[in-house]
Ligand code: ADP
């Protein structure tokens with residue numbers, strides 16, 4: 001079996017943020033930037049703070065954003081770290097009683113399960129065991145070597161322990177049936193963008209920001225020169241180049257899911273990291289990338305994964321139900337958009 005794995009890499013941004021026209025000349029707002037790695041990806045912050053704010057205070061806001069992401073990863077979302085809420089919920093699967101989770105997180109979980117329902121299970125955060133069986137993220141990142149296709153029997157068995165409809169969530173009490181585990185990889189980055197937006201709202205010094213958490217991006221406020229934020233959508237065929245840009249003013253959330261970042265190739269076939277919960281295999285809907293644009297970070301991320309699994313036709317319907325916008329790029333390079341998206345999307349030349 002011929003297998004190809006990408007070299008160890010710092011996951012490149014699926015969505016790159018361009019601030020080319022963000023010139024601050026003649027204005028008093030100051031640019032602040034910071035780059036971190038967390039949640040298995042790159043976090044890029046570009047903030048503008050009022051002229052009265054010192055560089056130090058501006059940097060300390062960026063540090064607070066980084067600390068928030070660190071908190072989300074280690075205390076709430078990570079399935080790897082024993083300190084996280086998700087780890088605790090997973091450990092308690094099948095045990096009597098329910099696990100209490102923080103109120104805000106419980107609301108977010110409720111929204112996630114609503115998208116699971118609305119997407120007919122295309123988004124299902126209970127497929128952790130199936131995701132671990134493939135472990136594409138780890139192989140693609142070079143953390144593991146010698147990829148082997150999982151046995152069909154093992155996939156079938158792992159699927160038996162999945163199914164979002166078998167989770168009980170009442171208020172902030174949650175319980176999983178025995179054997180089930182949660183993996184919030186599909187929604188964590190967008191959830192983080194939503195929480196960051198709340199943090200920025202408490203900092204009047206921030207006049208504008210664009211923050212990318214891997215493939216999820218938040219735009220906030222405005223640039224000093226009032227030109228739109230420009231968010232690049234990578235070309236799935238050549239991830240070094242852009243298929244186009246979204247020109248956005250004010251507050252937006254953008255999430256992209258694609259098959260071109262985290263994958264392994266075996267005998268010329270690509271196995272990527274988005275699993276179709278109905279088969280246990282990487283989704284094969286003909287889509288190469290889906291970008292969702294909307295006013296809620298968690299939802300844009302949840303929908304980007306769901307739409308990748310559903311494909312263009314059903315994905316477009318789902319996005320419209322949520323009154324959000326989407327751009328699909330299929331494996332032939334064709335573009336499909338919901339109404340409204342063309343107002344923001346500018347194809348690359
Ligand atoms: P990324 O994490 O690269 O931004 P996504 O938001 O599409 O991409 O999430 C993919 C991750 O979500 C996978 O790495 C895996 O952990 C998890 N996952 C894969 N397929 C599904 C699915 N159908 N439903 C829920 N989670 C999934």
Ligand code: MG
Pocket residue numbers: 185186187255256257300301302303304305306
């Ligand atoms: Mg997603």
